[in-house]
Amino acid sequence: MDNEQRRDAAGDDTRAPRGATPQEAPPPEAIAVRPDRGALLRAFVASLTGTSLEWYDFAVYSAASALVFGRLFFPSEDPLTGALLAFSTYAVGYVSRPLGGFVFGRLGDVIGRKKVLVATLVLIGAATFLIGLIPPQSAIGPVAPVLLVLLRFAQGVGVGGEWGGAVLLTSEYGDTRSRGFWASAAQIGPPAGNLMANGVLAGLGALLTEQQFFSWGWRIAFLLSGVLVLFGLWIRMRLEETPVFKAMEAGGDRPQAPIKEVFTTQPRALAAAVLCRVAPDVLYAMFTVFVLTYATQKLGMPRSSALTAVLIGSALQIVLIPLAGALSDRWNRRRLYLGGTVAAGVWPFVFFLMTGGGSWALLVLGVVGALVIHSLLYGPQAAFVAEQFSPRLRYTGSSLAYTLAGLIGGAVAPLLFTALLGTFGTWLPLALYLVGTAVLTVIGVLLGRDADHDEDERYVRESADRARERAATAAPGD
Structure with a gap:
């Protein structure tokens, strides 16, 4: 189903709720x-x-x-x-x-x-x-x-x-x-x-x-x-x-x-929006939550050292996230997202290899690098998710994507990281887990559509026309 058909399928029903x-x-x-x-x-x-x-x-x-x-x-x-x-x-x-x-x-x-x-x-x-x-x-x-x-x-x-x-x-x-x-x-x-x-x-x-x-x-x-x-x-x-x-x-x-309409008329948009969130959520969980456990239990560092590394990366993200969002306005948002997803799948291998010696400076570099990659994904993510859905179903679709992705991404990631490390005793399964989530996100981005910059203005004009027609046909005194 192409973009126009998807918008038509979601927008043909112009009925208002009772009382409107x-x-x-x-x-x-x-x-x-x-x-x-x-x-x-x-x-x-x-x-x-x-x-x-x-x-x-x-x-x-x-x-x-x-x-x-x-x-x-x-x-x-x-x-x-x-x-x-x-x-x-x-x-x-x-x-x-x-x-x-x-x-x-x-x-x-x-x-x-x-x-x-x-x-x-x-x-x-x-x-x-x-x-x-x-x-x-x-x-x-x-x-x-x-x-x-x-x-x-x-x-x-x-x-x-x-x-x-x-x-x-x-x-x-x-x-x-x-x-x-x-x-x-x-x-x-x-x-x-x-x-x-x-x-x-x-x-x-x-x-x-x-x-x-x-x-x-x-x-x-x-x-x-x-x-x-x-x-x-x-x-x-x-x-x-x-x-x-x-x-x-x-x-x-x-x-x-609206919930029924999202599932029945825009399933591809919902799948794209859900899957595009998985790898960024798991990447963030690894390098802001699990990294504290890894640094203290495997690298023998004080918890305060690991926390400082996370805080440095978080401070940089306050600037990097809006910059990444702005960058996605200049470049194609999907291509930027795909590049960030590939980097998210590769970086854990770099991180675990470079921090194996227990160097705090390399730990900071590894965490900051991960959060820079996360910013490249997280900055454009909100716009990418919102523009997958037609205007009249956008709040419902975006909310469903956010919550459903959270269940399969960030909610279980720290638990799975801990279980994998405890079972295998090595970082390789953790890195492969993130590679798997990156594959899911690549699929989501490929399923998604590019921004239609005229969609909202077009929708506002069409709605204004419908409003005038309704006002003209309404019986006096209605």
């Missing part, structure tokens, strides 16, 4: 006006804030699971058992993401990008904040771990619906010919969130004793998420809806069953 009338939609002339640059910059900051909060939570929760959750919420005579139970709550956040992708992705194409993004930000932030207030098991018994699991589940649901909307918030505001740069706002969240979380934890570690941190200091890291939420809400509440969703409203083109 011309009077409820913006007037046709309103949807053809592009927001000013100030609105675009606010959208960029709003997108960045939400994903930064997500990854701030990711890093803080990971540290708390290892340091305090086992003792506070899952006390056991065997410390390992308590730690495993604590990490199980961490996994709950991944398992619940597809639910958020299904629920909020659908709503993003039905009620609007802005409303859903406000809801997901509140859900993530409130759950993170409340985790910092849960009394330990010694105070309220088994209710404590139950509350922890429920709040972690809520975080995952919110995160599952956040990414797709955060991407569209900037990509549908700006010029489609610079979509790679503007959509990269959502992609800066992981390194920014990691740096914020580690900065907060390092500050608490320097100011507090170990007993103080265990008793109450860890809670501060969770309670501070409320500041990010308030700032993000202040930004997001000031935004207008994107021109594409205004066009959907005015033209009566909001889908009634």
Whole structure:
């Protein structure tokens, strides 16, 4: 099925959901006006804030699971058992993401990008904040771990619906010919969130004793998420809806069953979007999470040395990711992505060979090199995923791709890395595993389509025409 047929298959059904009338939609002339640059910059900051909060939570929760959750919420005579139970709550956040992708992705194409993004930000932030207030098991018994699991589940649901909307918030505001740069706002969240979380934890570690941190200091890291939420809400509440969703409203083109439509009319687009995310997610998991275990257990380095290498790479990514997004606007996005994927499959062999001697400088070089390659993929990724789907199904499709790829990519990668290293005792199976994910991503990129820079403008014009026709044919008083 070619590009035009795919767009026709997804866009022929112009029925609006029940209750959607011309009077409820913006007037046709309103949807053809592009927001000013100030609105675009606010959208960029709003997108960045939400994903930064997500990854701030990711890093803080990971540290708390290892340091305090086992003792506070899952006390056991065997410390390992308590730690495993604590990490199980961490996994709950991944398992619940597809639910958020299904629920909020659908709503993003039905009620609007802005409303859903406000809801997901509140859900993530409130759950993170409340985790910092849960009394330990010694105070309220088994209710404590139950509350922890429920709040972690809520975080995952919110995160599952956040990414797709955060991407569209900037990509549908700006010029489609610079979509790679503007959509990269959502992609800066992981390194920014990691740096914020580690900065907060390092500050608490320097100011507090170990007993103080265990008793109450860890809670501060969770309670501070409320500041990010308030700032993000202040930004997001000031935004207008994107021109594409205004066009959907005015033209009566909001889908009634967007999830079903994505699976039935755009399966190739969904497959491309899911597979293109697998290798970048696994590469990131290897060089920001698993590398800490490898450096300490196999190379005999202090954990702080490995963490410093990750933080240096993360700091560089804050600049490299938007640059890579902008680069994909100048070059063909698919070719850039293919080149980055090949590099991702090759680099683990280089990394493990160069770091075998235990040199910290080479470890830093290896981690930074991996995160440079990851930036070449992650920067253009948001735009590539979004432009696979027709405008009226874009939020649903992007959210489904994000959450489904997470299940087969980043969610299981650290566990598989650890299991492979423990079973074989060598790095070769780990590198081959990443090669396998690179093959999947190459297939996804080849299945995908190049950007159609005129698609959004064409869709807005056609929707305005439909809105005028509906207004002209509506009975007086309807």
